Amino acid sequence: MQWNAVPDSIRQEIEETRAVPLIYGLGVLISLIHVYFNIFADIAVLQQNIIHFAGFVLLCGLIKPLFSQGIFGLVDKAWVIAIASSALYLLFAEDMIYARGLRLVTLDWICGSIVVLGAIDMTRRTTGWVIPILIVVAISYLAWWGNLIPGVFQFKGLSAETLLFRSLFGDDAIFGNIARISASFVFMFILFGAFLLRSGAGDFVIHLSKGIASKMVGGPGIVAIIASGLTGTISGSAVANTASTGVVTIPLMKNAGFSPRFSAAVEASASTGGQIVPPIMGAGAFVMASYTQIPYSTIVMVSILPAILYFASLVFYVRTESYKLGLTRTMEKGPALLPMMLREGLSFIIPVSLLIVLLVVGYTPTYAAVIAILAVIVSSWFTPNKMGFSAIGDAFALGAKNMVVTAILLCSVGLIVNVIATAGIGNTFSLMITEWSGGNLLFALLLVAMASLVLGMGLPVTASYIVLATLSAPALLQLLANAEFVQVLSAGGLSDEVNAVLMLLGVSPEQGAMGLAQAQSLLSNAPDEMLGLLRPMLLDESQIAVLLLASHLIIFWLSQDSNVTPPVCLCTFTAAAIAKSPPMATGFTSWKVAKGLYIIPLLFAYTPLVKGDWSQALLVFIFAVPGLYAFTLLMQGWQKRRLALWERAAMGALAMALLYPLALPWQLAALVMLLGFIFYWQRTAKLCVA
Template identity: 50%
Template sequence: MTASKDSIDSSENDINLEEFETKHRDGTWLTRFVFALSIFLAVAHIYINTIGTLPELRISAFHFAGFGALCALLIPANPKWRDSKIALFFDILIVLALIGMVLYIVFFEDALYARGVTFDTSDWIVSSIAVLLSLELIRRTSGWFIPFLILVALTYVVLWGKWIGGPFSFPGLSLETLLYRSFFSTDGMFGSISRISWSFVFMFILFGAFLVKSGAGDFIIALARSLASKMIGGPGFVAVLGSGLMGSVSGSSVANTVSTGVITIPLMRKAGFPARFAAGIEAAASTGGQLMPPIMGAGAFIMASYTQVSYVTIIGVATIPAILYFLSVGFFVRVEAKRQNVTSVEEDGPPISQVLKEGWHNILPLAVLVTLLVQGFTPTYAAGLGILAVIVSSWLSKSHKMGPVAILDAMAQGAKNMSTTAVLLIGIGLVVNVISTTGVGNTFSIMISDWAGGSLFLTLVLVAIASLVLGMGLPVTASYIVLGTLSAPAIFNLIAESQLLEMMSSGNLPQAATAVFMLVDPGAIAQLAQGMPMEQAAALLAQVPADFKGMLMDQALGANNVAMILVTAHMIIFWLSQDSNVTPPVCLTAFAAAAIAKTPPMRTGMMAWKLAKGLYIVPLLMAYTPLIGGDTETLIRLTLFAIFGLYALVAAMEGYLEDKLSIPARILALAASVLMLWPYFDIWLQIVGLVIFLVIFIIGNRSYAKSNALTAS
């Protein structure tokens, strides 16, 4: 198996391990050492996440040192120096420096506090080298942009922040304070992002590596082919289903594209889909892999940390939006299949009974994982038992029984897959520390609100543009962390205030919440009970002091609803952060698919961008409807109308449904889509939109059937 086909990585900068695997078979001392180090890191992290009770700072330092050493030995400082002995010498120096950094924290951290947190020479040297090592390792794995961003952030705190005027002016901190917060405290490199990395992210990446080693990846592709083979445009749906199922345990859109695309793109081309469309579908579907629970490219874990909402709740509310996204991509497949007259390709899909008979045991680990999560066990505990379930279930397989060698290989693969993600998340912790220390996040949120004039829609547009720009240099997870820190408060406030204003204008404000307005305008209390015009409600709300708005929202909206609004804000940002995968000029997922399909990369990127329109439509539904956190009846209604609304939108965009649509029919399809998707229309207008779309569909189906009959005769 090659690394490009079988590796699962939550980073967008996957390590190409093909050369490593070749050297491993040759048995060189370096590859043997890397293999042993990978296994050691896997075992150590399993111990840390199950029965270990070490201080978090020391765990984070060990996490950085271990995976930093892997990166140093696996990824050369320059590809041209891969075989250079001098380069290897410097790589070994980096490894020794990382080991020394961990030992320094273990043995000399207490001495720093005994001196009253006053640096001596060794503190200066070790903390400075640690930050520089972080920059170098990230440069190797992700290029120059992220180290440059970190340097800009760090120098802003100590140097040029006091030179600029306006809201972003910052008086500055001493370099000693900055290095202390960056290295010794739990706010910088070894803060909450690092904790998420060595716990949740690592355990689930290791779980994914075990799944792949046990043959689950082959089972997923076979299952997708069997389910989609008899559908119109079957190979296209294989890409959608396969990428969605693979993404549910992977989380890397690039790795997803490479692992499934080598199978699905040739299948689509063989069936009659244009090459650029086939590559675009694979890129769009693989991008959705980071939206599909349970892993979501590490986003679910970070979101749970930011919002203080349980991981199980996060993946629960993320499921319906993810399904809507994959359906939107599937609608493009069906429409194009109708246009190109692509029918089912039954010989390409094994019978589902055969697939389940041979691979049903691959479902057991996922069932164990989900059951444990639902029962309230921690994600790390569930992932640990899930790994054991993978091993046990593999013994039911005829061809993928996992013995000691396979288990060690899976451990090593999981650790290597984690290495780039670990150093990236730890480095991004430096940026997050600067944002929280300086208050730039609150300032940025206020500025977004001012630029958008209080408009939620314009705010989302600005965040989407910012995510696209950041995504040109940052992987998706890092882009979400930075944007979530900067702009989530703005989106949260706008959504919460819009709901609060509706309650004030309708007279449904709870009695406890009206007491807050006694501080602003006691005479408005009686009018609030009856309801007031929206403009007057907005003016009254604007007078509430900022310190009391949080209490007002909790009392008016309820703590659970407020938590769901916060999750909604972060989920929107997480979704918008994905657009850099499929949006030119930098769209790594589309470029990876183009390489397989042998199509022009930029034109493939434009195709993928068109096919991934769900990335923008579904976040709008999140913002304006209770798609996240709504009651069961509301969710069913929203989901059903959203499905047909997305289908109508695809038909309007493509000018094709069951047959070619005339200009009036396209306009009607667009109108039907707006009626079903626009949140401010009541259910009767949504029903009207649904009827219009069904009429267009039925007429087009009859037209398609007649044209086929004429062709056959």
């Protein structure tokens, strides 16, 4: 068995899996079943989702038993088997339930109840107590206490039979749309990542990062940023990313002179950014594609420039900290890039490149993932770590094992989403956001950011995104559409049909246009019926789809903040444990370093970064890079030397000018001024040295 390029953490995980043949064999079987379902089989989606849930319940019970020995161990195993068996019973019972007019018999009640309770138990084993408590609260809201509360959230309740049926067979239920995403797209990409890891891609990423960053100021920190970003293309978990790359990059940063707290913060921030790096982007991008009905390839393509911006902001922070600490020496020369890429990198570069190409030209994500997996196997034979039958088996087992938490989570969170959809809580919450914000988009974004932070204290990122998108995406879409509506009205060039409607409202635009204030007044005061006539004339379906994507990307990015923001920040705590730094203090440092998670969603809302064509997005990108650098100088107060208070204030003003969509001459002037400051600091630094 060749382990040449397999990282120690992956090697240890594979060896631990092999040590329990039942886990290894079941993992391989589950992976093969999913590959068969997604490529060859033609079965109902519900059946595929039920088998997906049952398989991962069995694997979860083996990996995370409540009791491992004695009578309690036997009881626990029987309970796990009962959950899986009950789910499989429902696979065959569905037609009979419909034939009886949606009436449940005793066995349906027993098996359905076991599945719901089992989902709660398995979620508690994998993610802790928060989601199980939310499930219990949500289900009891539909069944009982929703009728007891006054106001807009009052719900008259459902019968127990209807509640159980909807919890199992509803479109948003435990075996519904989110489970379908888990069983298809998410699993196949997690499996692809497992094949990449088993082929040695993890070590190649570290070597490549060292080769790129070895001659840069702040090289060790930049190694962590590049390595974690690249690992994000093959990993579905920010915490796993932190653990796997952090054991290498954090000691590297500490040895270079960075503090343990800063080293851990950089690694946590970079690993969190791995979740926004195409093509995988965690599981959230697949959920987003399902919610918005926008092609996954489109989501991937528009996410490229924002991801680069985020990692650029981290690089700026590391370099500024390096100058602040006087760590201007470069690292030892890294490996030569071209020979290393030809020797080690083919099994990473070829499959990832092929995957992106297949997505861009229009193949389904599932098909693209399968072809990319085959490409990993073939290309590995041109590297020292050739993948034979044993290595392929390892990858299948590793993929299933890595999927356990995500599969259980995505299935079980359907119970919460089902309640939100059934009771109409999402629409009510969206109306409340619109009302509380007073129609102000910035205030609405602040409310969503606060909600994401609160949810993120107890929910994993993907679950936080799902719940928050269900609750607040309609409100954000409405506010973004209103802003676009006002811009179009004030831009001029209105059609005769639009002018006719405006005349009915007593508005006569001069030369076919109106001022911003007049357009906003029209939006605020015109009857909804007339606005309903105007909107389709001014905003077509493609524009609405783009605004929908922007609203979901805003929520998706803000949902990532729980990884790095106190008081509960799992990525940061993982990195702090490796760095041996204070967890909470490290959390505040990582919150500061990961500022891009809060700035870039503002660009989604106010600029054409994701709402415009490529030329418009590129123009925003060109000015946003120096804008983020200016913001870093404002936060750090240091360039080649400590900045005076007026210089920091100037950096804040220039950052605003470069990031906000001002007229092009103003942004060019701000860019020239920033370059002038940098030239001045460079010159004065040389004079001081001389």
